[in-house]
Amino acid sequence: MKHIPVLLDDVLETLGDIKGRTIVDCTFGAGGYSRAFLERGASVIAFDRDTNVNVDANELKKEYGERFRFINSPFSEIKQLNVGDFDDVVFDLGISSMQIDNGERGFSFRFDAPLDMRMDTRTNITAADLINNMSPDDLADVLYEYGDIKKSHFYAKLLKEKQPKTTFELRDLIKNPGDVAPVFQALRIAVNDEMGQIKSALGSVNELIGAGGRCVCVTFHSIEDRIVKNTFRKWTDVAGDPRLPTNDTAPYKLLKVKTPSKDESENNPRARSAHMRGVEKV
Numbered sequence: 001m002k003h004i005p006v007l008l009d010d011v012l013e014t015l016g017d018i019k020g021r022t023i024v025d026c027t028f029g030a031g032g033y034s035r036a037f038l039e040r041g042a043s044v045i046a047f048d049r050d051t052n053v054n055v056d057a058n059e060l061k062k063e064y065g066e067r068f069r070f071i072n073s074p075f076s077e078i079k080q081l082n083v084g085d086f087d088d089v090v091f092d093l094g095i096s097s098m099q100i101d102n103g104e105r106g107f108s109f110r111f112d113a114p115l116d117m118r119m120d121t122r123t124n125i126t127a128a129d130l131i132n133n134m135s136p137d138d139l140a141d142v143l144y145e146y147g148d149i150k151k152s153h154f155y156a157k158l159l160k161e162k163q164p165k166t167t168f169e170l171r172d173l174i175k176n177p178g179d180v181a182p183v184f185q186a187l188r189i190a191v192n193d194e195m196g197q198i199k200s201a202l203g204s205v206n207e208l209i210g211a212g213g214r215c216v217c218v219t220f221h222s223i224e225d226r227i228v229k230n231t232f233r234k235w236t237d238v239a240g241d242p243r244l245p246t247n248d249t250a251p252y253k254l255l256k257v258k259t260p261s262k263d264e265s266e267n268n269p270r271a272r273s274a275h276m277r278g279v280e281k282v
């Protein structure tokens with residue numbers, strides 16, 4: 001299924017009038033956000049580390065020429081790749097519907113496939129390798145932190161012992177059906193270092209973005225959202241202390257915090273856990 005963009009109207013509202021601005025879309029996916037930015041007169045520099053999104057990117061290139069550039073790299077490289085001047089930055093984090101629905105990628109327990117889960121297949125470590133390489137304690141931490149799995153040590157020991165190589169082998173080891181999706185999610189986040197990526201990228205954005213530049217993040221996981229929330233609180237507080245209230249002389253001002261409407265969540269189940277946060281550099 002084609003990816004349905006989440007919270008797009010709120011992202012657009014938070015960005016304001018984007019005609020003539022240059023926006024870095026850090027998570028191109030199926031290009032739903034990029035297309036909306038281009039249609040409203042912005043130029044777009046899009047990142048995605050998945051090589052499978054090239055077809056949609058080429059489509060936009062054909063339609064919009066110079067106004068659209070695609071960079072097939074992780075967004076954490078935004079600084080070292082020297083992308084040139086830009087105004088605003090947008091992240092729509094996590095995984096796309098195409099990634100989850102492509103059975104061969106190993107993201108889903110609905111399809112039998114090698115236990116892969118790499119967004120960027122040019123990297124080396126798959127989910128099966130991760131289970132093999134990690135210590136039982138580290139694996140338990142991953143399951144607990146990113147999947148909220150209570151019996152994390154039990155599962156870590158089991159996975160180390162059985163070394164599942166396919167999605168179905170992993171699924172069948174998890175006896176409690178309610179734990180299957182969280183275990184898959186936790187391994188995916190670790191394989192792709194999703195929390196490390198966003199932390200590093202936000203650090204670079206803070207250095208690169210100019211006055212009046214806006215940064216908008218859509219998250220789908222509580223830890224991911226906490227990273228964004230605490231970073232933005234630090235930026236919007238003059239003392240750099242996330243526990244203090246925001247202040248007029250802080251380097252950024254908070255624009256908007258939003259979760260999906262009942263309608264959006266009903267029409268697009270992927271949207272249910274989403275949070276959007278936006279700030280502007282003063």
Ligand SMILES: C[S@@+](CC[C@H](N)C(=O)[O-])C[C@H]1O[C@@H](n2cnc3c(N)ncnc32)[C@H](O)[C@@H]1O
Nearest residue numbers: 005027029030031032033048049074075092197
């Ligand atoms: C939720 S989808 C984005 C959907 C997009 N906004 C749309 O409207 O079609 C997330 C995309 O971000 C990409 N992605 C996730 N982490 C990334 C990273 N660190 N660097 C580059 N791309 C990343 C994934 O490969 C995926 O295609």
